[in-house]
Amino acid sequence: MNAKKIALPLIVLLIQIHFINAQDTLNKNVDGAVITFKEQMVDVGEMIEGDSLNYVFKFTNTGDKDLIIQKVITTCSCTTTESPKDPIAPGKSGEIKVTFDSNKQEKTGRQNKVITILSNAINNPERVILNFNILKKGK
Numbered sequence: 001m002n003a004k005k006i007a008l009p010l011i012v013l014l015i016q017i018h019f020i021n022a023q024d025t026l027n028k029n030v031d032g033a034v035i036t037f038k039e040q041m042v043d044v045g046e047m048i049e050g051d052s053l054n055y056v057f058k059f060t061n062t063g064d065k066d067l068i069i070q071k072v073i074t075t076c077s078c079t080t081t082e083s084p085k086d087p088i089a090p091g092k093s094g095e096i097k098v099t100f101d102s103n104k105q106e107k108t109g110r111q112n113k114v115i116t117i118l119s120n121a122i123n124n125p126e127r128v129i130l131n132f133n134i135l136k137k138g139k
Contacts, residue, residue, distance in 0.1 A: 032122040033090075034063035043131040049108055050137055053100040057128045061088045063121065072096060073116040078104035079130075081115060098130055108134045 038058045047053050061067040066087035074081060082097040098115060113130040 030063050030122065031065075032063050033061055033065045033067035033088075033120055034123055035067055035117065035119055035121040035126050036060050036062040037126070037128055040127070041129040041131065046133045046135055047102065048137055049102055049134055051102055053102075053130075053132060055098045055100075055130055057096045057098065057115070058093060059095065060093045061090050061121075064090050065120075066090070067094075068120045069094075069096075069117060070120065071118040073118065074098075075114050076105065078102070079113050079115070083117070096128070100130065100132070102134055108136050 036059060038060075042055065042057075044053060044055055066089055068087050069083045069085075072081040072083045078101055080099050080101075084094040088094045096115065096117065098113070100111075100113060111130075111132050111134060115128050115130065117126045117128070118124060119126070
């Protein structure tokens with residue numbers, strides 16, 4: 001009986017200590033670069049088969065160390081990107097330019113292009129998504 005009286009308050013105390021430690025971890029300053037996109041998913045509407053589409057994803061380094069974009073990966077050769085080569089200082093912004101060329105694929109209809117950004121950020125990898133609809137030419 002005495003063990004039960006001691007066990008329950010001890011368990012409650014351990015749970016409270018766990019939550020206090022978790023909250024302290026959340027409140028500490030970030031140690032590293034953090035890439036924060038203005039928009040992570042965007043729908044740019046419609047385009048005609050045979051056309052190209054350009055979009056710019058803007059981001060900010062919300063961390064406390066320089067952000068270095070190491071590589072940007074697309075889901076197909078129909079999508080190309082341009083990204084900063086120089087480090088992005090804390091608090092500064094940059095952009096990932098995306099170009100989709102519908103001549104390099106034979107599909108029409110709804111498209112979802114995922115762009116994966118590899119960097120030194122603590123939230124690496126990060127992804128952005130470009131959504132659009134390709135209409136058949138002449139319709």
